[in-house]
Amino acid sequence: MALKLYNTLTRQKEDFVPIKPPHVGMYTCGPTVYNYAHLGNLRAYVFEDLLKKTLIYNGYKVKHVMNITDVGHLTSDADSGEDKIEKTAKEKKQTPQQIADFYTRAFKKNLKDLNIAEPNIWCKATATIKDQIKLIQRLEKNGYTYVGQNGNVYFDTSKFKNYGELARQKIENLKSGARVDIDPNKKNPYDFVLWFSTGGSKFQGHLLKWMSPWGEGWPGWHIECSAMSMKYLGEHFDIHCGGVDHIPVHHTNEIAQSEGATGKKWVNYWLHNEFLLMDKEKMAKSAGEFITLETLIAKNFNPLAYRYLCLGAHYRSQLNFSWESLNGAQNALNNLYQTISSFKRPGQTSLEYQEKFRRAISDDLDSPKALAVVWDLVKSSLPAEIKLATLFDFDRVLSLDLKKIWQETKKIPAKIKELAKERETARANKNWAQADKLRDKIKKLGYSIDDTPTGSLIKKSR
Ligand SMILES: [Zn+2]
Numbered sequence: 001m002a003l004k005l006y007n008t009l010t011r012q013k014e015d016f017v018p019i020k021p022p023h024v025g026m027y028t029c030g031p032t033v034y035n036y037a038h039l040g041n042l043r044a045y046v047f048e049d050l051l052k053k054t055l056i057y058n059g060y061k062v063k064h065v066m067n068i069t070d071v072g073h074l075t076s077d078a079d080s081g082e083d084k085i086e087k088t089a090k091e092k093k094q095t096p097q098q099i100a101d102f103y104t105r106a107f108k109k110n111l112k113d114l115n116i117a118e119p120n121i122w123c124k125a126t127a128t129i130k131d132q133i134k135l136i137q138r139l140e141k142n143g144y145t146y147v148g149q150n151g152n153v154y155f156d157t158s159k160f161k162n163y164g165e166l167a168r169q170k171i172e173n174l175k176s177g178a179r180v181d182i183d184p185n186k187k188n189p190y191d192f193v194l195w196f197s198t199g200g201s202k203f204q205g206h207l208l209k210w211m212s213p214w215g216e217g218w219p220g221w222h223i224e225c226s227a228m229s230m231k232y233l234g235e236h237f238d239i240h241c242g243g244v245d246h247i248p249v250h251h252t253n254e255i256a257q258s259e260g261a262t263g264k265k266w267v268n269y270w271l272h273n274e275f276l277l278m279d280k281e282k283m284a285k286s287a288g289e290f291i292t293l294e295t296l297i298a299k300n301f302n303p304l305a306y307r308y309l310c311l312g313a314h315y316r317s318q319l320n321f322s323w324e325s326l327n328g329a330q331n332a333l334n335n336l337y338q339t340i341s342s343f344k345r346p347g348q349t350s351l352e353y354q355e356k357f358r359r360a361i362s363d364d365l366d367s368p369k370a371l372a373v374v375w376d377l378v379k380s381s382l383p384a385e386i387k388l389a390t391l392f393d394f395d396r397v398l399s400l401d402l403k404k405i406w407q408e409t410k411k412i413p414a415k416i417k418e419l420a421k422e423r424e425t426a427r428a429n430k431n432w433a434q435a436d437k438l439r440d441k442i443k444k445l446g447y448s449i450d451d452t453p454t455g456s457l458i459k460k461s462r
Contacts (some may be wrong), residue, residue, distance in 0.1 A: 003362045007268040024060045025237035029228040032069040033103035034084040038290035040276040040283030044243045047273040049116040049313040053397040054361045066119040067233045070100035071208045073221040079193045110293045113303040115399035125224040129210045132219045132227040136194045138261040148185025151197030157190045160256045167248040193220040222253040235262045241271040273315040304331035311367040334450045338457040341409035347385025353377045
C-alpha cells in the first residue's frame, strides 16, 4: 500500500508521489521567536515530526528545512501592529537579537524534550534578506507589485489568477471577510506587504532594517518563507506544512508570491494540523493564558506524555487538552515502560505487526490506530523478545524513548530495586507513611518511581 496523505490543495487523501524519489523536500513554517512556544504551537511540530519519520519509515530520504522568523511578523499576523520581536525587545529592554536568540534556544529545547528531530537546515529570516529582496525583484519584473504612498511594496492580489485557491475562497468572498486591514495604500483589501519601508511614519524607529532597491526597510513575514524554502529546496518541491490557521493568509500569500515569481507550480502537497483546544477554545498567545512545555515539566510530567497525547488524536482532528487527559497519557506511557522493563532482550521483529503498523501510519498518519497496534502487540501471545524488537522498530516513528527506558531499567542498581520492593510491600499493607519515606529515599538516590496498574516503574531522574 502506498503512503497516502491528505492534501489541503485538493481536499483529498492522495497517493504520495515525490518529484525525485527517494528524495523528499519538506518545508515547515517555524516559530516567530518572540515568546515561548505553547502546547498548541508544539502540536504542529509533533505532527510534522510524525510526518517526517513516517516518510523515513517508508524508505524516503527527507530534506527538511525549517525557518526561524526573527523579523517581520507583526502582532496582527497581517500588515498592521508592531513587529512582534521588536515589541518584546522594547518591553524587556533588550535588543531584538537577544530576544530572538533566547526564544530560539527555548524552542530547540522544547524540540529535544519532545524527541522531535531537528531539521536538516535551520534558516533565519534575518540571514536571508538578500534572497528575499531578489524574490521581490522577480515579482516586480512580473508586474505583481506596486509601491504605496507610505513607501511599502505591496503584492497586487488582483493580478494573481488563483489567489485564494488553497483556502478555497474566491477573491470576492475574501473581500467581504472580516480580516481586512484598513490601509489606504492598498489597491485591494487582501494585498499584502512584501517590503516595509522605514519611511512609513508608523514604523519609524524600527531597529532591524536593511537597504533595498525600495529604500531602507525590512521584509514582510510571508516573503521570508517563500525565499527560504526555494533557496534550500528549489522552485518546485514536495511538501509544505503548518497549522490550519496558516491556510487563509500566510500560506495563501506564500503561494501567490512563489508562483508569481516562478510562473509555475511551487508545492505539490500541503498538509495542515488542527488546533489544540483548551476549554473548547484555541490555545493562543494573544488570548493571554497559555501552557508551555516547561509548565508540564515543572508539574512532574514527562514531556513525552504530551507527545503520546498528541499521537492519540489524528492530526486533522481538534484535540482537547486537559490535565486529566495528559495524566491519562502519562499513565499509558508508564504502563508501556513498565511492560517492556520486564522483557529481557530484543529478538526478531514481527513482520505481521510491522505491516499493521506501517499501514496505520501510512494511511494519512493514523497515529491513534498505530498506538492501537502497539497495545495489540503488547497484549498478544508473541514471545517477549519479538514484542520488544518490534516495539523498538515502531519507536523509530513514535519516538517515545522505548529503547532508552528499557536500557535504563536494565541498569537500575539492586539496592534501588530492593527499596522499590519494600515500598510495594508497605503499599500493600496500606502503610502510606512508610511508602512515602521510601519514595523519598529512592528520589535522593537519583531515581523516580511511578505506580502503574502492572507494578511500580523505576526511572532515572531527569
Ligand atoms: Zn511560513
